[in-house]
Every structure is written in structure tokens, then in C-alpha cells.
Amino acid sequence: MTREGMSTIFDFGxxxxxxxxxxxxxxxxxxxxxxxxxxxxxxxxxxxxxxxLIARDAQHEYEFDAQ
Numbered sequence: 001m002t003r004e005g006m007s008t009i010f011d012f013g014x015x016x017x018x019x020x021x022x023x024x025x026x027x028x029x030x031x032x033x034x035x036x037x038x039x040x041x042x043x044x045x046x047x048x049x050x051x052x053l054i055a056r057d058a059q060h061e062y063e064f065d066a067q
Contacts, residue, residue: 001019007019008021008031010031010043017034017035017038018034018035019031019032019033019034020032028044028045028047029045030042030043030044030045031043031045031053041055042055043055043064046063050065050066051066052064052066
């Protein structure tokens with residue numbers, strides 16, 4: 001994650017995306033990709049002691065650790 005002015009940018013290696021954020025009804029925070037072609041992909045900030053992001057689909061949950 002980097003900051004460019006008022007923008008938050010996530011670099012996924014294959015592509016970069018400006019991110020929007022929102023507070024969810026359950027109190028968690030989500031980051032949503034804003035780059036065309038991958039717009040709307042949601043990553044939820046993990047609640048544990050490690051810095052993690054969680055991606056979910058209908059049947060799976062994927063947890064990514066900060067590096």
C-alpha cells in the first residue's frame with residue numbers, strides 16, 4: 001500500500017489499483033479496487049493481531065498477510 005496525494009494505491013504485482021474504502025455494518029473496513037477490468041474486488045481488513053486482508057467468494061475465504 002502506498003499513498004499518492006489523497007489516493008491509496010495497492011500494488012498486486014501484476015497490476016496496481018487505486019482503492020476506495022468503506023466501513024461495513026459489522027464494524028469491519030473494506031478496500032475495493034477501482035481500476036478498470038478489476039473494479040469492485042473487495043478485500044476486508046482482518047481483525048487479528050497480524051495485518052491481513054481477506055478476499056471472499058461464495059464458497060471460500062482467502063487470507064493474505066502483509067509483507
